[in-house]
Amino acid sequence: MKHIYLILFLCFSFLSNAQVLKGKVVNEQGEALPFARVGVLNTSYGTLTNGEGKYVLKLDTNFVQLYIRVTGYEELVDSIQLKPGEQIQNFTLLTEALEFEEVVISEDSKKSRAMAFMREVIAEKKQWEDKLSNYSMDMYVLSSIEMEVPDSMLYKLPSGRKKMNLNEMVTRSFYQDPGKYKDSVRAYLDLSDKSNAGGVSVSIQMDGNSGLAPQQAEMSNPYLFVQGSKDADVNLFKNSQEISGVSTFNVISPLSSLAFLSYTYDIAELYYDENNEKVYVIEVIPRFQEAALWSGKLYFHIDSKRLLSADLSLSQSALNYFKEFHFICDYTFEQNRVFPVRKEFIYSLKERKKMYHGAIRIKQDNYAFDKGDYKQKFWLTPSVVSDSAYDRDSMYWIYERPLPLKVEELTFIFKQDSIKRYHQSEEYLLKRDSIYNDFSVLNLIFNGVGHRNTFKKQSFRVIPLLEQVVPLGVGGYRHRLGVEYTKGTKSHKDFMINPLIDYGFRNKDVKWQFNGYFKYNPLNFAKIGFEVGDIYDFMTSYQSIQGTIAPANRMRNKKWSVYHFSELTNGLYLKASMEYSDRINITDIEYPEWASLFGNFQKPNDFEGYRIFMTELYLEYHFQQRYKIRDGEKIILGSKWPVVSMKHKMGVPNLLGGQSNFSYVELKLEDDIDLKNFGHTDIYALAGSFLYKENLRAVEYKFFRTSDRFFFSNPVYSQQSLDTALSTANSYFQLNFIHHFKGAFLHKVPLINKLKLEETVGGSYMAIPSSNFQQVELYAGIERQFRIKKTIFKLGAYAVSSKSSYGPAQLNFKFGINFYNAFYDKWDY
Template sequence: MKKYLLLALLSIFVVAFSASAQQYILSGHVVDQRGAPVSFVSIYIRNTTYGTTSNMQGVYKFSLGAGEYDVIYRYVGYKEQIDHIIITDHDVLHNVQMADEVFQLKKVNIVGKHNRDTAASVIMRKVIAKRKYYLNEVNSYSAAVYVKGMQKLIKAPKKLLDNGVSRVLDLDSNGHGILYQSESISNYNYQRPGKVKEITISSREAGISPTFSYNKASDLQVNFYQNVFTVDGLSSHAFISPVAHNAFSYYRYYLEGATIENGRTIDKIRVSGRGDGEYSFTGYIYIVEGDWRIYSVDLQLTNKVNRLNLVDTMNISQQYVPVQDNIWMPASIQYHYLGDVLGFKFEGYYIGVYNNYKFNVAFPPGYFNGEILRLDTSAHSKDAGYWFKNRPIPLTAEETRDYQKKDSILRLQKTKPYIDSLQKSKNRVLILPYLVFGFTKTDRQSKDSLYVYPFNQTLFYNTVEGLGLNLKARLSHTSEDFKTIGIVPNLRYGFADKLLSANIHSYYFYDPFHEGHLFANFGTDILDLNNVGTRSLYFNTLSTLLSNNNYVKYYRSEFGDVGYMHELANGIIFRGSLGYANRTQLFNNSYAHIFTSKTRHYTSNNPLAPDSVPANDRSILFPQNQALTINTSLKFTFDQQYITRPTGKIYLPSKYPTLTVNYRKAIPGVFGSDADYDFVSADVSQSKIRVGLMGYSSFKLQAGDFLNNKALYFMDYNHFLGNQGTTFDPTYVGSFHFLPFYQFSANSYYLEAHYQHNFAGSILNNIGFLRRLKLEEIIGANYLTERNNKDYREFYVGLQRFIFRVDYGVSYTGNKKYIQGIRIFYGIR
């Protein structure tokens, strides 16, 4: 009898346990008082860290166990609503109608000629006083974050819809359609101060990727307690938070009223910018009175006022909720944007939902090792069933149809006939792209590829080789574990000097997670005497034939070298190589031109010969020599952060300078080596150091010396990245505007310094008719001193818009003005 009783009790326990473990769906539709759906309402269980958000049509869903719940519904513009819901043994449908927020006006004192709202000012001063406390309130936490993005076209020019654009973009007859969808689920981990690690468990994308995206949890870490607010890709400058320590210099505040929500008094503050308002938001910020913390924000940036890129308006909405012991954290964050490009009007959003907060997490030692994001190897393999079960925001009917359509297209694209057709189309040679960008051919799996270098690097002219052909291609193979091996064969022939050069460069990328490279090169080539680069074959051909400026000077090398590179530890990369070369001086052999110049003649191929010598000068710059050389370098990137993907590691810019130490030694007497020297150098550099609202700075400092220069030839000197001619390349902060390519090359100690600041429009923005151009103002200076050339200096100012830039500068050698003029850049190097 006891046996049967125990079995009965056990059965009852199992049934009860199973019932309690069973998950049911709480779902519903959220509308306003007029019956219109309310999008992106924050919905969460009271006294928990579990929540969700309604979709664009106001539909929401929860997975909950049996029990009683107080469910809170909250969104800016509506009164917070708390509903008591009981889950028993079935799914529950619970629709919600939200009431408009009603804020009772307080007594407001208007004083001064600027109509300052003193009540709002008093409130905001108290909020700002507690800014640092709330900024540093949480030492560590982890959370599950769901990020959803969508972009759709809402209007398109009718003339373009008939030209295949509608089919390519998958639009309906009215020019409407979803262009892009993405969603991801991540574990987000944070430890003060500023240590982050995000692990993406699942990720999905469909459609044409937009120019900017925020589809990671770290992209949506919006914290208005920070003084400065930045949105990557949206603007070249930052914005001031309405609760920044100096916010009163940028904002005016107006108290719209107060209301009672769940026993708390919530003040509604309208914010607007002072002056032109470029660095400030407009909109509303809601404050918990007494605690003086942010309750929610509803803020806006506009292209007209804030000079945005790509979009016309950007709305930012954020909801804070109490999750533990009076700690408030974001329940959701939303970016919603509108834009118009050439008549194509679009809108989109990114929304992040935060769940399952855990505070004061004891992360293991070394957990925050610089890896800020890791994409799980199976993140992209999740099927539709997984997403249906795990996404907290249900798809709208339109989004569901779009996913289904694009999934069907994706299945079609994986069939053999489609892949063969696509491969044939991709591997076609198109003349215009080939001229500038080259030609790429890949196999079906994109594991093997052939790249043929563009025509503008194939046919060339210079005064040493005359008209020449430079035939160059790259063949590569990538294995299943993403290791890559490649070779670059090169044939070069000059019709004037009748020299054929043939060489092969090869590489093996054996460790994509630690920058593991092996390389080996051998053959003959015609090389630039300045080994850090002067002008490309294309630009040197143009300057030579069009203006009789044969800037680049060449020599011939028969060489062989092997090398190795690897990351020794996070932020420390070692590179070493051993090379042997037989170097021979070359002379001019051809003097062709397109336009005859009576004032300018070709110069000698000896860069140190006076300009007065004839172009056929045969003066000796160096005798034929051999060199066996060891090159080593160590690069230190402090606080190196990176992203780990299944294909390898992606390094991110550091907020600290990078230090590189180099050592180069020529070993005499081995294999007939003539060169004998020891060279050391060190450089410190950093790019895009943000300077508040005034843009960003970049700098580089480098110093070096030859500890031993017993046998040193011109190509062994330390050369600098100079510039001659009107065009220049500003993408590297260590370059000069006017420095000759060869005359300042150093054979002893040297020091060079570079500084540049981009004001990001903060000056020209004050000039009305220039404001709409969104120009960025640039100033900079370059300095070089070495034993033979003391105190070379350059100063310049410039204007930039996207890839286009124009600079005007002046240079000095010692106390004398050297060169001044204009330099331009338009994206081609």
């Protein structure tokens, strides 16, 4: 019965897609020719073969003349009579024979004509860009990834493909300058091989301020990078743009106002189209192979200078994950506008020894250019998913799918649809829980062991062994044991409790902590929480690496606290808390003999113990914060505007025995600025002061961390040459900035550009007026990107020059690591 359903499914699919031509392009030895152009003669319409040499074309005629071309082989032109439905047509190309012919038009003449023509095109391109400043349209996206399956006998050669992922999406999408996108998702189909689903890239925050906004991550596969109209919008009319998920660099368009600094052009072909209008095929040639530039061909009407089609590839050095990346786009001319109607992204990537091939096909139609009266709030939710989007059945997709699918794709959909139904069954959920609940040594070491019940939405976990072992704890080696219990509901409310016991073997001292929370409104993150315990706590949590483990930064803390956190309105977060603490020095703690290896800083801080009752109010505002609602939960997507915050702390005397009496306020501003071709800047400004301090103890002072000796700590928040831990009970000011040029200069220097280095500059200023202290830092460095699977990071070397009130000028050399967060499309710094 299952096979009958599959046959009917395929038949209905073929009936809905008339005139589909597909096949394979090979050479004389039968070897596949990837990225060969298969196009309709005397038009700009065509596609590329994938890594296996296969192509698919949807045609609206009964007769067609095709050309097939790829570098190193003779061009083939063939006439084909089409039949209704799907038709297979394979092509074999012959190796190009090198012949010397008489040159009628010199290459210099062709290039000069091409350059002159492109100057005219670029002079007029602004009008086409302006006419696309506001529009809405229907969009269909089909994304798929295949993995090469090695031959069992000849393991170096692929014997076929294994379909890994296939996604489909139907939206009504909106755009408005500058850079506002919104997708109303009508239908979404996610069929993936879950064993190879791949998540977002890893981002590790080494140090810095996290702020109040929830730090969220949403599982997605960065290899399927088109998740909406923003990702699909490769707009050649813009001077440059960063293509989300493809490149962290700004890619300069071959139609840029400054394109001649980055490109040269040649006339590759001249032909007459079906309307007997002359068409130029302009070859785009990048001047710098290591820069983020396109190469390929652009098709133009000669008289009107209108863009008809683009067939381009992006330089490998500019790519995040991909080994090769090709972009095809067809444009139409209506309502006195030029706009895209068909796009294809064809790419390949290698992960360890596995080769993957991806293809994303997009159709855009039903454009409307009348300016809608959309308020700013309309754009704050870039993605709105209809209630039925994830529940569309197979027949819906058969009739709504505008692009042809291959038989293997249709078969994959049928099989994965069956798997998807099974994954929602009670039998599967029980099996998944049982796998999670199984004990293994690896889980014990790295993930912890526990028990989960999906139906009751509860889980219990013992922390992993790596978290239990604390070799450099207070008093030497300590061992801690913690458990975490969570319980959720269908409405996404949940609570968590987390008890922890900490034992020091040398001093035979037991410390403990118990915390938890209850989230009662998932749409505004509203929750109440508590913490109680007797622990060895940090005097200041934001410290250098060596300062973190130093007993001089530790004390005994017998405390309890309660807090309430919520988002008052979109982007405005409030956390209010109160805390009681009995703070005791730890000078009586004994340390093992090996502690002397770490020097004098191992000595605990000898201060007079005291009790404090403290309140804290923390407000943070993200201007025009973007978000989306999915499955009853709000997912934060960030903001393009500065983030401002205010923190107020107050020590209340005589309440519950509190001895401190002070008031303190701090203001903060953070911003990141995209300067397009000139790079990216991060700015951080901090100012604070104690309003009064009748009874203020040293633990409540404002601390500034010492710099790590060789490590380049996050320059947005820290100094690089502060060799003394500073604190103040008065006012202070701090300003940090870093600018990444993203290879704007080094990528254009011959030979050096082969190293793929990026240049970075920055600096900071810090002042504590009451101590007559000021410090100025300037630094410059070079960085290089690396990728390990889905994780992208930069390694950098920096020279730091500084001058402070407390000593002579210094010059230090440091090394750093900077991680890329694919979900937020930004670096740690």
